[in-house]
Amino acid sequence: MKKLLFAFLPLLLSPGIYAQITLSQTSFTTTFAGTTDTLLNSTTSSTYPSLTAATNATWDMTGAVATTPVAYGLYVSPATTFSPAQFADSELNTLSTYQYTADYERAFTSSGYMEYGEHIKREAFHLTTTGGPNDSLIVNAQDIVYSSPWTLISFPATYSTHWSSTFNDSFTFALDILVASYSNTPGTVKTYVTETDTVVGWGQMKVKKTDGTAGGYMHVLQVRKRNVAIDSFFI
DSSP states (O other): OOOOEEEEEEEOOOTTOOSOOOBOGGGOOOOOTTOOOEEEEESOOTTOOOOOOOSSEEEEOTTOOOSSEEEEEEEEOOOTTOTTOSEEEEEEEEETTEEEEEEEEEEEOSSEEEEEEEEEOOEEEEOSSSOOTTOEEEEOOEEEEEEEEEEEEESSBOTTOEEEEEEEEEEEEEEEEGGGTEEEEEEEEEEEEEEEEEEEEEEEEEOBOTTSSBOOOEEEEEEEEEEEEEEEEEO
Protein backbone atom coordinates (compact mmCIF):
# COMPACT_ATOMS: atom_id res chain seq x y z
CA MET A 1 0.00 0.00 0.00
CA LYS A 2 3.00 2.32 0.43
CA LYS A 3 4.67 3.10 -2.89
CA LEU A 4 7.54 4.72 -4.75
CA LEU A 5 6.04 7.48 -6.82
CA PHE A 6 6.22 10.93 -8.32
CA ALA A 7 3.61 13.29 -6.90
CA PHE A 8 2.53 16.53 -8.51
CA LEU A 9 1.30 19.20 -6.11
CA PRO A 10 -0.48 21.96 -8.09
CA LEU A 11 -1.04 25.63 -7.33
CA LEU A 12 -3.04 27.87 -9.65
CA LEU A 13 -1.26 31.14 -10.52
CA SER A 14 -1.99 34.10 -12.75
CA PRO A 15 -1.84 33.45 -16.51
CA GLY A 16 1.50 34.21 -18.10
CA ILE A 17 3.65 33.59 -15.02
CA TYR A 18 6.19 30.86 -15.70
CA ALA A 19 8.45 30.07 -12.75
CA GLN A 20 8.94 27.57 -10.02
CA ILE A 21 6.59 27.98 -7.08
CA THR A 22 6.85 27.75 -3.31
CA LEU A 23 4.09 25.96 -1.44
CA SER A 24 3.07 27.05 2.06
CA GLN A 25 -0.04 26.87 4.23
CA THR A 26 -1.48 29.93 2.48
CA SER A 27 -1.28 28.07 -0.85
CA PHE A 28 -4.18 25.88 0.31
CA THR A 29 -7.02 28.10 1.47
CA THR A 30 -9.92 25.68 1.06
CA THR A 31 -10.80 22.48 2.87
CA PHE A 32 -13.02 19.96 1.15
CA ALA A 33 -15.11 18.31 3.87
CA GLY A 34 -18.60 17.43 2.72
CA THR A 35 -18.11 17.82 -1.03
CA THR A 36 -18.86 15.07 -3.53
CA ASP A 37 -15.61 15.31 -5.51
CA THR A 38 -14.36 11.85 -6.40
CA LEU A 39 -10.81 11.14 -7.56
CA LEU A 40 -9.91 8.07 -9.58
CA ASN A 41 -6.52 6.37 -9.69
CA SER A 42 -6.42 4.19 -12.79
CA THR A 43 -4.17 1.44 -14.03
CA THR A 44 -1.05 2.41 -15.96
CA SER A 45 -1.77 4.16 -19.24
CA SER A 46 0.58 4.31 -22.20
CA THR A 47 -0.62 7.86 -22.80
CA TYR A 48 1.11 9.25 -19.69
CA PRO A 49 3.96 11.64 -20.48
CA SER A 50 7.44 10.95 -19.17
CA LEU A 51 7.72 11.66 -15.42
CA THR A 52 11.49 12.02 -15.47
CA ALA A 53 12.64 14.71 -13.07
CA ALA A 54 12.87 18.03 -14.91
CA THR A 55 12.83 21.79 -14.41
CA ASN A 56 10.65 24.23 -16.33
CA ALA A 57 8.89 21.18 -17.78
CA THR A 58 5.42 20.77 -19.29
CA TRP A 59 3.30 17.73 -18.46
CA ASP A 60 0.06 17.11 -20.36
CA MET A 61 -1.96 14.54 -18.39
CA THR A 62 -5.21 15.00 -20.33
CA GLY A 63 -4.50 11.81 -22.30
CA ALA A 64 -4.53 9.65 -19.18
CA VAL A 65 -7.44 7.22 -19.33
CA ALA A 66 -9.13 5.97 -16.13
CA THR A 67 -10.72 2.93 -17.77
CA THR A 68 -9.99 0.61 -14.84
CA PRO A 69 -10.14 2.57 -11.60
CA VAL A 70 -8.27 0.87 -8.76
CA ALA A 71 -8.91 3.46 -6.05
CA TYR A 72 -11.05 6.45 -5.30
CA GLY A 73 -10.93 9.39 -2.92
CA LEU A 74 -13.87 11.23 -1.39
CA TYR A 75 -13.46 14.24 0.90
CA VAL A 76 -15.38 13.84 4.18
CA SER A 77 -15.51 15.46 7.61
CA PRO A 78 -12.75 14.46 10.08
CA ALA A 79 -13.31 12.04 12.96
CA THR A 80 -13.34 13.67 16.40
CA THR A 81 -10.47 11.44 17.60
CA PHE A 82 -8.08 13.33 15.33
CA SER A 83 -8.38 16.84 16.74
CA PRO A 84 -5.73 18.46 14.45
CA ALA A 85 -7.43 17.14 11.30
CA GLN A 86 -9.34 19.59 9.08
CA PHE A 87 -10.77 17.00 6.68
CA ALA A 88 -10.40 13.35 5.66
CA ASP A 89 -9.82 11.60 2.35
CA SER A 90 -12.01 8.50 2.23
CA GLU A 91 -10.16 5.95 0.11
CA LEU A 92 -10.15 2.28 -0.75
CA ASN A 93 -7.49 0.20 0.96
CA THR A 94 -6.51 -3.44 0.57
CA LEU A 95 -5.95 -6.28 3.04
CA SER A 96 -4.94 -9.34 1.05
CA THR A 97 -7.47 -9.26 -1.84
CA TYR A 98 -10.22 -7.54 0.14
CA GLN A 99 -10.85 -3.81 -0.18
CA TYR A 100 -12.16 -1.75 2.71
CA THR A 101 -12.68 2.00 3.16
CA ALA A 102 -10.46 4.13 5.39
CA ASP A 103 -10.73 7.86 6.11
CA TYR A 104 -7.23 9.39 6.13
CA GLU A 105 -7.26 12.30 8.58
CA ARG A 106 -5.36 15.31 7.21
CA ALA A 107 -4.73 19.03 7.66
CA PHE A 108 -2.84 21.96 6.16
CA THR A 109 -0.75 23.45 8.96
CA SER A 110 2.01 26.06 9.11
CA SER A 111 4.61 23.27 9.07
CA GLY A 112 3.13 21.18 6.28
CA TYR A 113 0.39 19.04 4.76
CA MET A 114 -0.01 16.44 7.50
CA GLU A 115 -1.71 13.06 7.98
CA TYR A 116 -2.53 11.93 11.53
CA GLY A 117 -4.09 8.52 11.11
CA GLU A 118 -7.06 6.53 9.79
CA HIS A 119 -10.72 6.24 10.79
CA ILE A 120 -12.23 2.89 9.74
CA LYS A 121 -15.80 1.62 10.00
CA ARG A 122 -16.57 -2.07 10.52
CA GLU A 123 -16.69 -4.17 7.35
CA ALA A 124 -16.99 -7.94 6.91
CA PHE A 125 -16.01 -10.12 3.96
CA HIS A 126 -16.91 -13.73 3.17
CA LEU A 127 -13.80 -15.89 2.61
CA THR A 128 -14.42 -18.01 -0.47
CA THR A 129 -11.15 -20.02 -0.48
CA THR A 130 -11.03 -21.51 3.03
CA GLY A 131 -13.93 -23.97 2.68
CA GLY A 132 -16.17 -22.97 5.58
CA PRO A 133 -19.65 -21.64 4.68
CA ASN A 134 -19.38 -18.89 7.32
CA ASP A 135 -15.66 -18.15 7.08
CA SER A 136 -15.15 -14.40 7.30
CA LEU A 137 -12.64 -11.58 7.58
CA ILE A 138 -13.91 -8.79 9.82
CA VAL A 139 -12.30 -5.36 9.68
CA ASN A 140 -12.89 -3.80 13.09
CA ALA A 141 -14.24 -0.28 13.56
CA GLN A 142 -11.17 1.59 14.76
CA ASP A 143 -9.23 4.83 14.90
CA ILE A 144 -5.57 4.31 13.99
CA VAL A 145 -3.47 7.16 15.36
CA TYR A 146 0.04 7.26 13.91
CA SER A 147 2.87 7.35 16.44
CA SER A 148 3.84 10.70 14.90
CA PRO A 149 2.23 12.72 12.09
CA TRP A 150 3.08 11.81 8.51
CA THR A 151 4.40 14.86 6.63
CA LEU A 152 2.96 14.55 3.13
CA ILE A 153 4.61 17.82 2.14
CA SER A 154 6.71 20.08 4.32
CA PHE A 155 6.26 23.87 4.13
CA PRO A 156 7.80 25.88 2.62
CA ALA A 157 8.36 23.57 -0.34
CA THR A 158 10.17 24.59 -3.48
CA TYR A 159 12.77 23.14 -5.85
CA SER A 160 15.47 21.06 -4.04
CA THR A 161 13.79 21.08 -0.61
CA HIS A 162 13.42 17.73 1.16
CA TRP A 163 11.86 16.23 4.29
CA SER A 164 11.27 12.86 5.94
CA SER A 165 8.79 11.02 8.19
CA THR A 166 9.06 7.98 10.45
CA PHE A 167 6.06 6.47 12.24
CA ASN A 168 4.23 3.23 13.06
CA ASP A 169 0.61 2.16 13.38
CA SER A 170 -1.53 -0.90 14.19
CA PHE A 171 -4.51 -2.20 12.20
CA THR A 172 -6.80 -4.79 13.84
CA PHE A 173 -9.13 -7.41 12.35
CA ALA A 174 -10.81 -10.71 13.25
CA LEU A 175 -11.05 -14.09 11.49
CA ASP A 176 -13.68 -16.84 11.39
CA ILE A 177 -12.10 -19.91 9.72
CA LEU A 178 -13.66 -23.27 10.57
CA VAL A 179 -10.75 -25.51 9.50
CA ALA A 180 -8.30 -23.50 11.65
CA SER A 181 -10.69 -23.36 14.64
CA TYR A 182 -10.73 -19.57 14.42
CA SER A 183 -13.87 -18.02 15.87
CA ASN A 184 -13.74 -14.24 15.94
CA THR A 185 -9.98 -14.64 16.45
CA PRO A 186 -8.23 -11.27 16.72
CA GLY A 187 -5.39 -10.26 14.42
CA THR A 188 -3.13 -7.23 14.08
CA VAL A 189 -1.02 -5.76 11.30
CA LYS A 190 1.79 -3.61 12.71
CA THR A 191 3.36 -1.29 10.15
CA TYR A 192 6.61 0.67 10.40
CA VAL A 193 7.03 3.42 7.79
CA THR A 194 10.00 5.53 6.77
CA GLU A 195 9.57 8.03 3.95
CA THR A 196 11.94 10.54 2.38
CA ASP A 197 10.72 13.21 -0.03
CA THR A 198 12.55 15.61 -2.34
CA VAL A 199 11.29 18.29 -4.73
CA VAL A 200 13.13 17.21 -7.87
CA GLY A 201 11.44 19.33 -10.52
CA TRP A 202 8.95 22.03 -11.39
CA GLY A 203 6.91 23.20 -14.33
CA GLN A 204 3.35 23.21 -15.60
CA MET A 205 0.75 20.45 -15.80
CA LYS A 206 -2.78 20.15 -17.10
CA VAL A 207 -5.40 17.46 -16.42
CA LYS A 208 -8.96 16.76 -17.44
CA LYS A 209 -11.75 18.62 -15.67
CA THR A 210 -14.71 16.78 -14.15
CA ASP A 211 -16.68 17.31 -17.37
CA GLY A 212 -14.01 15.44 -19.33
CA THR A 213 -12.55 18.44 -21.13
CA ALA A 214 -8.96 19.63 -20.78
CA GLY A 215 -8.20 22.15 -18.07
CA GLY A 216 -5.63 24.91 -18.24
CA TYR A 217 -2.01 24.59 -17.21
CA MET A 218 -1.23 24.74 -13.48
CA HIS A 219 2.14 25.50 -11.94
CA VAL A 220 3.38 22.47 -10.03
CA LEU A 221 6.25 21.03 -8.08
CA GLN A 222 7.47 17.52 -8.87
CA VAL A 223 8.06 15.50 -5.70
CA ARG A 224 9.91 12.19 -5.57
CA LYS A 225 8.85 9.96 -2.67
CA ARG A 226 10.74 6.95 -1.34
CA ASN A 227 8.54 4.98 1.04
CA VAL A 228 9.66 1.86 2.90
CA ALA A 229 6.99 0.02 4.92
CA ILE A 230 7.59 -3.11 7.00
CA ASP A 231 4.44 -5.06 7.93
CA SER A 232 4.20 -7.66 10.70
CA PHE A 233 1.12 -9.88 11.01
CA PHE A 234 -0.06 -11.34 14.31
CA ILE A 235 -2.95 -13.81 14.92
